[in-house]
Amino acid sequence: MYFRHISLLLLLGVAAPALALPGDRDQPISVSADKASFNEKTGTALYSGNIVIQQGTIRIAADELVVTTDAKGTVITAVARGNPATFEQKTRPEYGPAVAEAQEVIYQAVEGFLTFNGKAKLKQEGASFQGASISYSLERGEIEAKGDKQNRVQLVFPPPPRESRISKKLGDSAP
Template sequence: MKRPSLAPLACALLLTLGAVPVVQAQGDAEAPILVEADRLDLDDRAGTAVYTGNVDIRQGSMRLTGDRVEIRRNDAGELSLATATGERAYLEQQPDPAEPVVKGWGRTVVYHVAERRVELIDRAELHQGGDIFQGGYLEYFLDRRVVQARADAEGVEGSQRIRMTLQPEQQ
């Protein structure tokens, strides 16, 4: 029986996630992929991989953590969706050595690959440079560097008011 290969799925996840905001940080694509979890359930035919138990995925400056991380591929075998869940699921990446690390938290972190969009759901928080966005639901469009925030949305417990801390631009 042929064993399914984890490498293409892991590489697709990390190469795609490592693209905040527009281009992948220099060197991330060449960096080794490190995955730690207590369990892996891989269904190659369904195009899913589910990592559970203190999941920590790293490649270069990119990091994705959660109690559970599910990765889905489309019919063409390309990564289409990555969902991390936990008390504080987390995604970070340094887009460029000259730029600060972009960090996002939520009870759920969903990365929509084709749309290049990240959803941070329930107790959501996004740090972009010195700017901080918090609320029930935050949506971050990678290519446009656009943030949309809502106090409540599906998957959010109660109403969590939007809070922003914006730093003045440096002259």
Template sequence: MIYMRAILAIFLLIGFAGSTFAQGTQIPFGGYEHNASLPVEVISDALEVDQETGNATFVGNVVIGQGEMRLNASKVVVEYKTGVNQTGGKISRMVASGGVILVNGPEAAEADEAVYSIDNAEITMSGNVILTQGNNALSSTQMVVDLNTGRAQMTGRVKTILQPEN
């Protein structure tokens, strides 16, 4: 009887792991809907402003906060909307690089780079992505987080490490 349970547990684990290693895995991220219209606070060691493009580059221990969400990186370029109907000061997107860490609620993710599209309320993390959720960890090449729904999509050789409960 114990032997049969062990075999059943192995088959269930293999079945679950097989689906986890699929090219696209959807997971919850942050546990709640994020309000992308909240003010964005940026703290850094230095700021450079490009007068031609209007872009602002924050360098050194950059911390970005919006509501409960926090993003840390070595460098963040803030790109502003341009065009005939655009007024100054509207952020289009933020591009973070260098040891990017994103914390939203109880989850945390690390990557080489992240792009936060303000209008879409979407963050695309790429390069050595690692997501931790409690004692479990997932890794992939890319993760796209939809802040409107609190869901993330991981693609590119997704690997999961599940910790059994004691």
């Protein structure tokens, strides 16, 4: 429902309110995996096997992950790859989660950007985006989908609920 409005606003070129729950980006980022290594000099951590990244209601699952941190240990980027890698986030308490999948999920933690590359799909409340890549701003609530020769951009909008449809006779004036 909220996602449908954002999809429509996106098509009209109007900025929408933020999609993320306000506290998600203020939460710590936790990573679990079967195997991990960290290079203190470069600030790069490599994870493999059954990876789960959690930050508030944000959840990313993947087969492999590369995390880059700054000198203070703050996560800068996380690049998750899988067949597919998946993403889930509760965007508003009253709606179901936004669910996405792609071959690669890039999370730019400081900027609040997510990029889904390779057979990217994003769904919520019956609405969906699909394309070669999808970019998603957690702060601005903007979504951009790009296609290629194999994966054209597709948007699906669910019909309005029956109870909100207006039944009029031909010739009646608009409300």
